[in-house]
Amino acid sequence: MTFENVHNYYEKPVQEEIRRRLTVNHEAFDETTIEDIGCVALNQLPPRYVRHDVDMIFYLTPQERHEMENSVQEAVSQAITLVSQHKRR
DSSP states (O other), X not given: OOOTTOEETTHHHHHHHHHHHHHHHTOOXXXXXXXXXXXHHHHHSOOOEESOHHXXXXXXXXXXXXXXXXXXXXXXXXXXXXXXXXXXX
């Protein structure tokens, strides 16, 4: 038995949100800092393990999808703040 196809659904949306924030805000973080932000954001979200992202999306209502998107945005915002403060010390 392997779990090669199993992953946390939130990984991709968190990566996309970080990428979007860096583009929109023209923030410059090195790769290590970006990975730290991703880890902190993912740890704020509930784990949602899936084999295929479409499996998750298919069974969500529009309201649930919207709530998940908001959760990702909030988690990334908090992660950027926390990691940025920690790096300044």
